Amino acid sequence: MKIHPLITTTEALAELCERLAKAEFVTVDTEFMRENTYWPELCLVQIADTNEAAAIDPLAPGMDLSPLLDLLVDNEDVLKIFHAGGQDVEIVYNLTGKTPHPIFDTQIAMMAISQSEQIGYSNLVEAWLGLTIDKGARFTDWSRRPLTERQIEYAIGDVTHLSKIFPRILKRLIKTGRGEWLNAEMERLADVENYRSDPNAAWQKVRAPNRNPTVLGRLKALAAWREREAMDKNIPRGRIMRDETLADLASHPPKQQAELAKVRGLSAGWRDNEIGKRLMGVLADAQPLDPSEIPARSSRGAPLGKEGALVADLLKLLLKIRAREIDIAARLLARSDDLEALAAGQRKDVAILKGWRYEQFGRDALDLVEGKLAFAVVEGKLKMAHIDDIGSSPGDEAVAHVDG
Known part of the structure; x- marks a missing residue:
């Protein structure tokens, strides 16, 4: 594979992209800094196909x-390969308002052919190529110039190794027939809604102090204000105010700006500075949260109760058994909220009751909650068995099941 010198001109970049546009796929990675900014600062882009690789x-x-x-975003003929590519996709979205498409993430793909939940890149390379990556440049300040040859070599390795690994993963997926399982996951990764910064939705990421509409309304207003302040100043939102302080202000709003000096997490200067004044204005204008926006107490709005929680635990055990049997990451097969919804009696809009997930797990999960499936210890191994089949199993068995 040809490794180009660091690309530093638009002309050289255009020539590279013209060639890569004819490839079946390209592998992509980015290096960025965001410790001191709201928006990630793109510092380096690495890209490769099977013939050449470069850092930009x-x-x-x-x-x-x-x-x-x-x-990356307009050429639909070239598949874009990432590993754990969420932040890389976010950077492209921030620059274009679009996401790379079509897209493939090798970390997600590994969940379909192994029990690896979130395999790191170093472990991926070691597992497929038997190589150990030098991690010495991992904590590089990529914004500093000039970059050393070692740094560039380290960065390009992220895409050259991936260009060799992807075809092998694809071959395994085709052999196991699990490629279609990943279609929805890849489309979800490319969904622009995952990367759009909506200040009015920021409160949903803050642990709600309680379910009082007035308190939640203040929380929503404060979180949106903090998000806009951070965007305008291009600093991390936590530099404006930490989540704990935000929630405390929503629950116990000060009546006057001078009281801000007593709020834990704020400096004394907030008592009379402009940002403190803006915060007080937000609190004064905050409206109670609309009842339709108040989050449910539990998954899908269905309270579990003590018995339901026990059923959910049995479903989680069933999930572990099935994931081990078919060699798939449990997280890809089912999520906790789906299990809790099923345990609570929910049957509509539950992912494990649709498509391939139903075939591989959902049918048995439904049988379990309806008392048709049991756990059996057969020859020292924990397995699942339908009630009608237990009596014909060889050896002594210990059985646990859920009555419908």
């Missing part, structure tokens, strides 16, 4: 990334 310097004077971005 977006900080080079006069660099225009348009040829690269056109390849």
Whole structure:
């Protein structure tokens, strides 16, 4: 594979992308910094196909990334390969308002052919290529220039190794017939709604102090205000105010700005500065949260209760058994909220009762909650068995089941 010198001009980038546009797939990775900013600062882009690889310097004077971005978001003929690519996709979205498409994530794919929940890149390379990655440059400040040869070599390795691993993973997926299982997961990764910053939805990521509509209304208003302040200043939202302080203010709002000096997590300056004044204005204008926006007490709005919680625990055990049997990551097969919804009696809009998940797990999960399936210890191994089949199993068995 040909490794190019660091690309620092738009002309060289355009020539590279013109060639890569003819490839079946490209592997992509980015290096960025976001410790001190709200928006991630793109510092390096690495890209490869099976013939060539390069690192691109977006900080080079006069660099225009348009040829690269056109390849990633507008060329539907080239598959874009990432590993744990959520943050890489976010960067592309921030630059274009679009996401790379079509897309494939090898971390997600590994969940369909192994029990690896979130395999790291180093472990992926070791598992498929038998290579150990030098992690010495992992904590590089990628915004500093010039970059060393070692740093560039380390960065390009992320895409050259991936270009060799992807075809092998694809071959395994085809052999097992599980490629279609991943279609929805890949489309979800490419969904622009995952990356759109909506200040009015920011409160949903803050642990709600209680379910009082007035308190939640203040929380929503404060979280939206904090998000806009962070965006405007391009600093992490936590630099404006931590979640705990936000929730405390929503529950116990000060009556006057001077009282902000007594709030844990705020400096004394908030008593008379402009940001404190803006915060007080937000509190004064906050309206109670609409009842339709109040989150449910538990999954899907269905309270579990003590017995339901026990059923959910049995479903989780069933999930572990089935994931082990078919060699798949339990997280891909089912999520906790689906199990809790099923245990609570929910039958509509539950992912494990649809498509391939129903065939592989949902049918048995439904049988379990309806008392048709039991756990049996057969020859020292925990297995699941239908009630009608237990009597014919060899050896002594210990059985546990759920009555419908």
